[in-house]
Amino acid sequence: MTILTFTVLVAIVSFAAGLLGSLTGLGGGVVLVPLLTILFHVDIRYAIGASLVSVIATSSGAASAYVKEGFSNIRIGMFLEIATTVGALLGAYLAVWIPTAAIATIFGCTLLYSAYLSRRPRPPELRNLPPDPLATRLKLNGSFPDLDGKRSYNVQRVPAGFSLMFGAGALSGLLGIGSGAVKVLAMDQAMRIPFKVSTTTSNFMIGVTAAASAGVYLSRGYVDPGLSMPVMLGVLAGSLLGSRILVKAETKSLRLIFSLVILVLGLQMLYKGIWGRI
Amino acid sequence: MGHTSFPAKTDSARTGWCSRWGDYDIEVAIGYLLRSGVVLSAVIALCGACIYIFRHAHEPADYRIFRGEPSDFRTIPGIIASVLHGRGRGLIQLGLLLLIATPIARVALTVIGFALERDRLYITFTLIVLIVLLYSLIGSGLVF
Numbered sequence: 001m002t003i004l005t006f007t008v009l010v011a012i013v014s015f016a017a018g019l020l021g022s023l024t025g026l027g028g029g030v031v032l033v034p035l036l037t038i039l040f041h042v043d044i045r046y047a048i049g050a051s052l053v054s055v056i057a058t059s060s061g062a063a064s065a066y067v068k069e070g071f072s073n074i075r076i077g078m079f080l081e082i083a084t085t086v087g088a089l090l091g092a093y094l095a096v097w098i099p100t101a102a103i104a105t106i107f108g109c110t111l112l113y114s115a116y117l118s119r120r121p122r123p124p125e126l127r128n129l130p131p132d133p134l135a136t137r138l139k140l141n142g143s144f145p146d147l148d149g150k151r152s153y154n155v156q157r158v159p160a161g162f163s164l165m166f167g168a169g170a171l172s173g174l175l176g177i178g179s180g181a182v183k184v185l186a187m188d189q190a191m192r193i194p195f196k197v198s199t200t201t202s203n204f205m206i207g208v209t210a211a212a213s214a215g216v217y218l219s220r221g222y223v224d225p226g227l228s229m230p231v232m233l234g235v236l237a238g239s240l241l242g243s244r245i246l247v248k249a250e251t252k253s254l255r256l257i258f259s260l261v262i263l264v265l266g267l268q269m270l271y272k273g274i275w276g277r278i
Numbered sequence: 279m280g281h282t283s284f285p286a287k288t289d290s291a292r293t294g295w296c297s298r299w300g301d302y303d304i305e306v307a308i309g310y311l312l313r314s315g316v317v318l319s320a321v322i323a324l325c326g327a328c329i330y331i332f333r334h335a336h337e338p339a340d341y342r343i344f345r346g347e348p349s350d351f352r353t354i355p356g357i358i359a360s361v362l363h364g365r366g367r368g369l370i371q372l373g374l375l376l377l378i379a380t381p382i383a384r385v386a387l388t389v390i391g392f393a394l395e396r397d398r399l400y401i402t403f404t405l406i407v408l409i410v411l412l413y414s415l416i417g418s419g420l421v422f
Contacts, residue, residue, distance in 0.1 A: 004331060006339035043344040053374050057320075060312040060380050074305055078388060078404055085410040092414075139399070207312075207381040208407065212414045214378045219353065219420040221346035225370035226339070229327045232374065236320055
């Protein structure tokens with residue numbers, strides 16, 4: 001394959017990944033690493049480097065569009081970023097010592113569990129929860145524009161969410177992904193933050209989390225310009241398109257797409273990890 | 279960006295979304311910063327891409343074996359030097375470096391925003407995040 005063909009094909013695949021990543025709050029990175037390694041036979045380390053860069057582009061590109069819609073919560077994002085950045089830094093340094101096959105196996109399990117959690121039957125959406133003392137002290141509660149005016153929400157189980165975010169950050173640093181799936185789960189399932197607020201705040205946080213490990217990866221020589229360029233530009237274009245669809249899409253269909261993507265990726269990662277194909 | 283059709287853009291939704299105007303002002307400033315950072319880095323990377331593809335279009339693309347990037351593409355002085363030599367890939371790396379810097383600038387701007395609101399708790403939280411990010415840049419050896 002010539003550099004021209006390779007660049008064009010990678011850009012097209014990245015565009016699709018960016019669209020999907022933005023729609024689901026996954027960040028596109030989780031899709032990119034398997035796609036680059038399987039379809040284009042790229043070494044996993046180059047794939048991780050390119051993916052990390054694309055994750056920052058997705059987050060920043062989409063977040064700039066979300067900000068004005070009023071879904072994301074800057075305080076929740078900022079507070080939880082303490083956990084994700086420290087985790088990401090730890091993950092990036094650990095990546096040298098842990099074999100990739102073991103990482104893939106652990107990650108596959110995490111994704112499958114996430115898919116199970118997101119499809120688990122539960123009441124439509126818990127509204128009017130009592131205010132949690134810690135969340136109130138940290139000023140995390142907020143409101144967002146809904147179809148019938150504004151809707152307030154009270155954040156629950158802050159320590160559980162914070163711990164999950166540390167794990168999300170570590171996974172991000174280890175695998176070079178945004179780990180939006182775990183971030184959304186921490187906010188949506190553990191902290192009971194409404195889904196749209198969770199996905200947009202997650203998208204917002206992903207860039208900062210990825211930046212914490214991107215410096216480490218760039219200086220290690222994992223970020224190749226020839227590969228990262230089509231990935232970054234493709235993902236950016238896709239994510240901008242995705243951010244426009246999100247506001248109009250139904251929460252229900254979003255969740256379905258979201259969990260299906262997690263399931264497929266989980267199986268893929270598990271397969272790669274167990275058979276050492278990573 | 280053409281978001282006028284969304285109901286969320288009404289003034290009542292804006293003021294209703296957060297109790298104070300301060301938070302919304304921070305968010306708007308951050309929105310502009312993120313957009314400018316991303317656009318600038320994308321344009322720089324695209325310029326680099328044109329040079330790179332024009333020069334190497336018909337060479338084989340092979341990423342099967344990991345070799346690691348030369349120091350020209352993994353330290354800030356190296357990247358700047360290769361840009362000055364007119365190298366396409368150097369320009370792409372500069373764009374990527376700017377992209378990595380965008381979220382860091384976002385956090386720095388958020389510190390200022392919370393300082394204007396005199397919110398000590400969130401100034402502290404945001405500063406912790408900023409310190410971690412700066413440590414990751416300096417500690418990784420990217421700067422030298």
